[in-house]
Amino acid sequence: MAQNIYDRPDFLEGYSRLPRSVEGLDGANEWPAMRALLPELRGSRVLDLGCGFGWFCRWAHLQGAASVRGIDVSARMLARAVAESPAEVTYQQADLETVELPVAAYDLAYSSLALHYVEDVGRLFRQIHLALAPGGSFVFSTEHPIFMAPSKPGWVTDPDGRTTWPLDRYLVEGIRKTHWFVDGVVKHHRVIGTTFTRLVQAGFTVTALQEFAPRPEQIAARPELAVEVERPMFLLMRARR
Amino acid sequence: MAQNIYDRPDFLEGYSRLPRSVEGLDGANEWPAMRALLPELRGSRVLDLGCGFGWFCRWAHLQGAASVRGIDVSARMLARAVAESPAEVTYQQADLETVELPVAAYDLAYSSLALHYVEDVGRLFRQIHLALAPGGSFVFSTEHPIFMAPSKPGWVTDPDGRTTWPLDRYLVEGIRKTHWFVDGVVKHHRVIGTTFTRLVQAGFTVTALQEFAPRPEQIAARPELAVEVERPMFLLMRARR
Numbered sequence: 001m002a003q004n005i006y007d008r009p010d011f012l013e014g015y016s017r018l019p020r021s022v023e024g025l026d027g028a029n030e031w032p033a034m035r036a037l038l039p040e041l042r043g044s045r046v047l048d049l050g051c052g053f054g055w056f057c058r059w060a061h062l063q064g065a066a067s068v069r070g071i072d073v074s075a076r077m078l079a080r081a082v083a084e085s086p087a088e089v090t091y092q093q094a095d096l097e098t099v100e101l102p103v104a105a106y107d108l109a110y111s112s113l114a115l116h117y118v119e120d121v122g123r124l125f126r127q128i129h130l131a132l133a134p135g136g137s138f139v140f141s142t143e144h145p146i147f148m149a150p151s152k153p154g155w156v157t158d159p160d161g162r163t164t165w166p167l168d169r170y171l172v173e174g175i176r177k178t179h180w181f182v183d184g185v186v187k188h189h190r191v192i193g194t195t196f197t198r199l200v201q202a203g204f205t206v207t208a209l210q211e212f213a214p215r216p217e218q219i220a221a222r223p224e225l226a227v228e229v230e231r232p233m234f235l236l237m238r239a240r241r
Numbered sequence: 242m243a244q245n246i247y248d249r250p251d252f253l254e255g256y257s258r259l260p261r262s263v264e265g266l267d268g269a270n271e272w273p274a275m276r277a278l279l280p281e282l283r284g285s286r287v288l289d290l291g292c293g294f295g296w297f298c299r300w301a302h303l304q305g306a307a308s309v310r311g312i313d314v315s316a317r318m319l320a321r322a323v324a325e326s327p328a329e330v331t332y333q334q335a336d337l338e339t340v341e342l343p344v345a346a347y348d349l350a351y352s353s354l355a356l357h358y359v360e361d362v363g364r365l366f367r368q369i370h371l372a373l374a375p376g377g378s379f380v381f382s383t384e385h386p387i388f389m390a391p392s393k394p395g396w397v398t399d400p401d402g403r404t405t406w407p408l409d410r411y412l413v414e415g416i417r418k419t420h421w422f423v424d425g426v427v428k429h430h431r432v433i434g435t436t437f438t439r440l441v442q443a444g445f446t447v448t449a450l451q452e453f454a455p456r457p458e459q460i461a462a463r464p465e466l467a468v469e470v471e472r473p474m475f476l477l478m479r480a481r482r
Contacts, residue, residue, distance in 0.1 A: 168405045170470070171469075206450075
């Protein structure tokens with residue numbers, strides 16, 4: 001079972017104050033890049049894995065999706081998602097390590113920043129491949145392995161005044177425990193090559209791979225983002241069944 | 242025109258002492274992983290871009306390739322490749338920035354650690370796509386962008402005794418000038434996402450993506466390789482026309 005940190009009140013209290021929790025999709029710097037990877041949603045059946053507060057589910061509904069289903073492990077996040085969504089958007093509590101999905105039931109599977117909590121992505125990718133109709137799309141973001149790998153993730157100023165991200169353990173995959181609002185948040189570090197290989201092994205064709213960089217206008221609006229060009233925070237991918 | 246550092250005697254003198262220059266393919270730690278990505282070569286038409294001393298060309302000939310052609314910018318390296326190869330293996334001096342390839346003339350395009358010298362890989366990928374027969378393969382290695390990105394590439398020992406690779410400028414693509422045997426070696430830094438996107442834009446389907454890590458038996462034989470798991474040195478990819 002994946003760690004369900006989002007149901008810890010002390011974690012959720014901090015998480016709920018993030019721009020993306022307050023402003024929704026527009027509070028996520030990578031959202032314009034993610035949206036550009038999406039197919040036309042009108043009339044399509046949409047599945048959101050790790051839907052959290054349901055922001056994407058509601059947006060997909062507004063785009064004219066024929067049906068939208070969100071899945072998350074956190075009862076507290078789902079409670080808010082249900083309360084804030086129209087009745088046509090449905091939700092299910094499930095662990096992405098063990099979730100069983102209906103066969104050929106969706107045209108788009110979407111997942112935002114959830115897969116790095118999943119240890120066995122090979123199993124999950126096979127489930128998603130089965131759950132998509134032929135020609136269906138799987139679009140996801142995950143923490144970039146450069147962001148996740150270090151034994152001590154964080155910025156360092158070197159003697160020359162450069163800001164660097166001291167990378168180590170990049171090729172050593174497995175659990176990373178970090179502090180994010182609370183101690184002991186468990187993530188599963190995988191290199192890009194492994195994520196790619198698991199997708200191909202599940203039967204997917206990978207059609208897009210992007211390492212997110214904030215855009216110049218985003219940095220102009222929020223100068224604290226300038227440092228984000230030193231190392232990538234997010235990996236975005238699209239695959240086709 | 243790409244920098245032709247390999248024709249500088251002082252550079253070539255150092256390069257010629259590398260294990261891969263002395264021992265050939267078996268002196269390259271990533272060779273077993275590259276070989277595993279290759280299709281059956283018997284009867285196939287093979288092109289090697291950045292062939293250097295011609296080690297791969299000779300190996301492909303021994304595997305029963307119907308024809309083998311090596312291309313490199315360095316007259317000095319080609320002179321040795323010609324001298325040490327059978328007459329059936331042919332060579333051509335050309336710059337990968339401007340090379341013109343025959344259409345649908347090859348079943349395999351191969352390139353080992355040459356693409357990071359090329360600024361316009363989009364042009365080169367389109368040339369290679371045209372040069373391959375339908376169903377043909379493009380297998381290549383390049384320096385990993387984590388290895389290439391830093392403004393000061395090198396290991397640092399932090400106060401805890403950890404060996405780290407201080408990463409910066411990862412998302413800032415463009416020229417990197419480094420010292421490798423001589424000062425001023427020019428490489429072109431691209432993130433993995435850009436290499437992937439240029440392949441897709443050229444018409445390829447990417448079928449393999451690996452970030453090379455030395456295998457445990459390689460580290461056992463050469464303990465100085467142990468540090469190489471802290472950050473990747475090589476990116477290996479395979480694409481299909």
